[in-house]
Amino acid sequence: MDYQFRDIEKKWQQFWAENETYKVSNNSPKPKYYVLDMFPYPSGAGLHVGHPLGYIASDIFARYKRLKGFNVLHPMGYDSFGLPAEQYAIQTGQHPAITTETNINRYRQQLDNIGFSYDWSREVRTSDPAYYKWTQWIFMKLFNSWYNLITDIAEPIQNLIKTFETSGNIGVQAVADEDVYQFSANHWLQMSETERQRILLKYRLTYLRESTVNWCPALGTVLANDEVKDGFSERGGYPVEQKKMMQWSMRITAYAERLLQGLSTIDWPEPLKEMQRNWIGKSVGAMVDFSLSLTPVLSKEEGTKGEGFEKLGYQTADPAIWEILKQNSKANRQNQTEAESELWQYLQGSKIGYKISRQHAVGTYIADFICLSKGLVIEVDGGYYDTNSENDKLRTNALNQLGFEVIRFQNDEVITNPNAVAQQIKQMLNNLPDRKVLSFEEDLGEANSFSFGEGRAEAITVFTTRVDTIYGATFLVLAPEHELVEKLTTPDQKKEIENYIAQTKKKSELDRMADTKSVSGAFTGSYAFHPLSEKEIPIWIADYVLAGYGTGAVMAVPSGDQRDWLFAKKYNLAITAISDAQKDLNQQADPTKEGRYINSDLINGMTYAEASKALIKKLEETGAGKAKINFRLRDAVFGRQRYWGEPVPLYFKDGLPYLIKESEIPLILPEVDKYLPTESGEPPLARAENWRYAPVQKVLSFGEDLREATSLSEGENRVEAQAFDYELSTMPGWAGSSWYWYRYMASTEDRNENVFAPNKAIEYWKDVDLYIGGSEHATGHLLYSRFWNKFLKDLGYVGEEEPFKKLINQGMIQGRSNFVYRLIDNDGLSTNTFISHGHISKYKTTALHVDVNIVHNEILDIEAFKNSRAEFNDAIFIFEDAKILNSLSKGESRGETYICGHEVEKMSKSKFNVVSPDDIIEKYGADTLRMYEMFLGPLEQSKPWNTNGIEGVFKFLRKFWKLYHDDDFNFRVSDDEPTKAEYKALHKIIRKVEEDVERFSFNTSVSSFMICVNELTDLKCHKKKILQQLVIVLHPYAPHITEELWTLLGNKDGTLSFAEYPKFISEYLVENEFAYPISVNGKTRMNLNISLSLTQAEVENIVLNNEHIQTYLDGKNPRKIIFVKGKIVNLVV
């Protein structure tokens, strides 16, 4: 029989499914190999021909590795939480779980049709409670971990608590929030539970943080960057604004250095690694403080709100400038005046009955001594600070506003009689009531009511990678969101600043970054001191500075930075040249590092390297700055105000988050009446009825149906009074995909065990050997996955530092749209006449998308077109060869070809250019589809889809089939000994496929298969010794036809997948002659067959004596003869 692909493919797909041919065992003597595809989101549109490109490549690789004797894990599953299903649910009311299920079923059917060798028993779905139980579990582990910089790994939070209990956080080096302050073990032990939790949250690897989001008030929801177009929501076109919101974040920044270092250990495409490097964005530079002028800005607000902590208020410092305060207070402690140290002898260790701290940050400055429990500040004047009665008054005022009393002593007073002073203090404390302290955390606005101006206590910190340009810094620019903006704004400038901030709010971060041509900003009215020149420089705000990068403030060096230059030009600010190599500064900035510095005081005449070093040294000496490694990577926002995602296994008690018990996961996604936010703008989960956390007395065990586990059964008690609110946001799309490759390692039996994947399985499979997917995941999925992997490794759950050893990017398959051209008549109206592409220049036409499925090689299927829409039923055509048309009488159809136009666009329904693999398979079969997608070109290159060459691939398979059959399609192979030529053809392809597969060059092996089959056809080869091996070699590419032939050759059904790949024998390829191209001056003139065993002299002799060559030499002797054995002979005349 002729090649009956439909029957064959159905038969074998069924066979593989029924026999679980590709079910893989975790116990095998064979070496392991793990081939993984980036798993798909099951969209409603189904698979299009672009999707399988990578899957086919990985399947070929997996099948090839099986033939090479590996135990291959090749699984597939679905990233089934996501926005589209939720969008659809909002529109139709249909539960996302239902649409997702439908879509998955369709995907599965389509995937099955292509003949993939997936182990479907290991399928995962991220939206399955049995799966997301473990996503939640990892979240809990993250919540219960902190990053220890000393050991450079994540550790359980219990370790940290133990340290706190014994020595407070002194000596703890952790990646934590900026605003942690120092406390001792004693302090820790005195803290309330709430207080401790609040502190721990600053260390946890997942924590609450305020982040800026695209908020759409009309939709009541947060939008992704790509859902926002020019400040309006893509859906509905409503205005979008930037809003700050408390959100769950993941401390991925803790891993920045390791994420960066790991890149050099993995075999990924260089551009992809480069993308991650840029995203992580390590820069070595300096933090520099620009201290603020002593202009006090007192709040007009009165008093305090009286809100605060019940217990001791340690958190008295303004978190915005905590870093500076901390350093300065440390420095002050070391530089105490005589009077201060004298007095301290009488106050320390609660000698007067009250605990006194010294050099303690309060608000925005540092108090000499303080008693926190009573709220008394003790100042010794004439010490570190200059006596300045006006400033003292302002400070006293500000402290009073915060609920502090202030008592002042003179230096002399203290030195002459310290004991008397101490007693005076004690007496005052006795008379004071216990204090209630306002927390800065709870109301940052209050911080504004403090006076400025305690020496260096107030400063703007900038990060710069070009500290060498510091003398060129003529102004500072803050992000409009910077915490200090409000404080710095003088009354005169208030209006302007507010207007500008309102204007920026409308712009998305993306817009702000993209616009480099124009700059805008506003002046705050305040000035800062340049840390080296001590000159006053103005402070501006501008939206080209982003709050999330660095410190949200930059020192502007207009001579060296183009944006600063533009800004300086626009607002008429000074531009100071700093290097003798800078050119054309009136035209543009010049960021050169060449030359010697000028106008730069300390570093004049130095080179770049010298200057940077000298400056850092100086800044560190004066305490105004220090060298700093900065990463651009930001902590990842983890919460989504959506329904269709993993619930976060947390509840809130006293405003603080607590994990539910590990035995209580999975926390099942509850049912809601609508998939929209509530009227009050809360996420959809707020709609769930009775969805509150009530700790259960009895520990539940998880039965087969996990859903059951969280609903109450008889006898179990949840006390309603104890019910707490759950976290209402859900996890982002990347949560479920950040660890899924481990779930695949667990066999079906393993999944009953209460672990995400058993140790034994993880130890066996280790990591993914080959990962195939698109480069669009470069900075999302691939970074987060590496992060979670490292985290799981730190806690000892997995063994490998990097999860994906080798990665290949597949290119995108674009759509190729076809167009017909509708004639526009003289009145500008559309007609029903269509002009063939060759004639459109002569007419006025409009292009209409036409379904690519009725166009073949640009020729329109006229009948199909007429039937596609009622209005085309009686369409008139002006064909490509219009002469023929004119000479034909009506009804004749000969030679009518309508040529369509074409364009490359994204593949989408609306462009009528979506090609489903189903149609191709129906017409040509899965083997043809597989080979054709590979034949299309290099895997990693993007290319438009077209079916122009598919006939050739199909013909190849038929030709291949015919090798095993006679002219009447009876199966016929002989046992004759093959000829040398036949062996040669076979071994050429054996080697070629090995080479090509190893370097993922699948397109070239398809061509080589064609050459091989052409050769064997020409040789009329029907010999089993050749053809049986050929079946194995082709099997990874065309599994169905080869299975069928394998059986016909007398082998056992289904054994082909595990057959042994033929051994390449080089002897068959040895040539003793080569047709040398003979070139004269590099130009090939002729070919000569010369034995490969001859020496150079012998070859030269033959060539020079050749008559034909002599005509090119014109009787001259060649100046030089180039001879490369087996390659070329070149005569230089």
Added chain:
RNA sequence: GCUCGGAUGGUGGAACUGGUAGACACGCAGGACUUAAAAUCCUGUUCGCCCUAAAGCGAGUGCGGGUUCGAUUCCCGCUCCGAGUACCA
């Protein structure tokens, strides 16, 4: 702006470390088979010149230079296309 990738016949592409540019396939043209069509098979097919044809000559891998006996491949400069990114912080 920066970074990365790419540009080869009518089309997809091949040429792996500098060594016969255009393999393989599509399309197209011509032919065979057929009443005809489909299918199949054969021949030709980078362009230009010359030409009945053969043979030959010239040009040619986005453009302009360079290195080399020899460049699609290496170097310098540019153009266009695609992707990523916000650069300096």
